[in-house]
Structures are given as structure tokens and as C-alpha cells.
Amino acid sequence: xxxxxxxxxxxxxxxxxxxxxxxxxxxxxxxxxxxxxxxxxxxxxxxxxxxxxxxxxxxxxxxxxxxxxxxxxxxxxxxxxxxxxxxxxxxxxxxxxxxxxxxxxxxxxxxxxxxxxxxxxxxxxxxxxxxxxxxxxxxxxxx
Numbered sequence: 001x002x003x004x005x006x007x008x009x010x011x012x013x014x015x016x017x018x019x020x021x022x023x024x025x026x027x028x029x030x031x032x033x034x035x036x037x038x039x040x041x042x043x044x045x046x047x048x049x050x051x052x053x054x055x056x057x058x059x060x061x062x063x064x065x066x067x068x069x070x071x072x073x074x075x076x077x078x079x080x081x082x083x084x085x086x087x088x089x090x091x092x093x094x095x096x097x098x099x100x101x102x103x104x105x106x107x108x109x110x111x112x113x114x115x116x117x118x119x120x121x122x123x124x125x126x127x128x129x130x131x132x133x134x135x136x137x138x139x140x141x142x143x
Contacts, residue, residue: 006039008055010065010082010089017065017087026055026080028072040077048072052093053082065089 005024010017026037029051048070056062070084088103 005058006037006041006078006080008080008082010053010067010084010087012084012087015087017089021055022058023055023080024058026053028053028082030072037074037080041074043076044072044074046072048082048084061091063089063091064093 005022006026008021008023008026009019011019024039027034028037028046029035029049030046031049035046048067050068051066053065053067054062066088067082067084068086070082070087073079073081075081
């Protein structure tokens, strides 16, 4: 990490998106609104809103990551750690917006398929219960 900079880590349960990445500034959003973090920032912990986190690297390039909320921790004025359930990084807002739209559509489709499968399994279970609950005579078995 460059002296007088920040080290950024963004992680989900499945992936580490960035680890110890040198950054000169970061912008995020919590319930109170947007805020910035620069080297020397006071220690803090906050719950992020679903939003886009952006940071600038020492070469002046801005990067982005869509998060579904999460916890952001600033410690020692030089470490920023963000933990969230889902994160989608991108190098431009336009590309990130399209990626988020595609990911959301895939999520909605997966939820729809799961509901259809759940309904199918439920109907199958009801049919099986009805079969076993019928009197034996109607099932063709001797009484």
C-alpha cells in the first residue's frame, strides 16, 4: 500500500472481490446518505445501503462495485473493509448498470423457476397423501 493511502478489501461469502487494494479515496452510501473516506479517516462502522461503492486508485482511475448493502469498517485511518452478501465490480457505471440488470433478471428467473418447482412438488405430495388417505376399497384392496 502506498504511504498515506488506504487499503481496500471487499468480500462476499463466496469471493474476495478486492484485497488490500491501494486506494486514495472511497465513496459509499448508508442510511444517512453518501459519504467519503480518505486516508486518516476516523475509525467507523456503518451499514451500507444497496448502492454503488466507488473508489479512486493512486493512478487516478475510478472503479465501481454494486453492493446489496453490507458492513463497511474503517480502521486506523488506512484500512477499509466491506463485507456484503453480493457484490458486482465494474470499471464504468454504464457497464455496471447493464451487469446489475442482467444479474437481477437472472435472480428473478431463478426465483420463478424455484416457485414453479415448489408448486410441482407440493402438488405431487398432495396427490400422494390423497392416495394413502383413500379408503382401501376405493384403492382396489380388500377391506
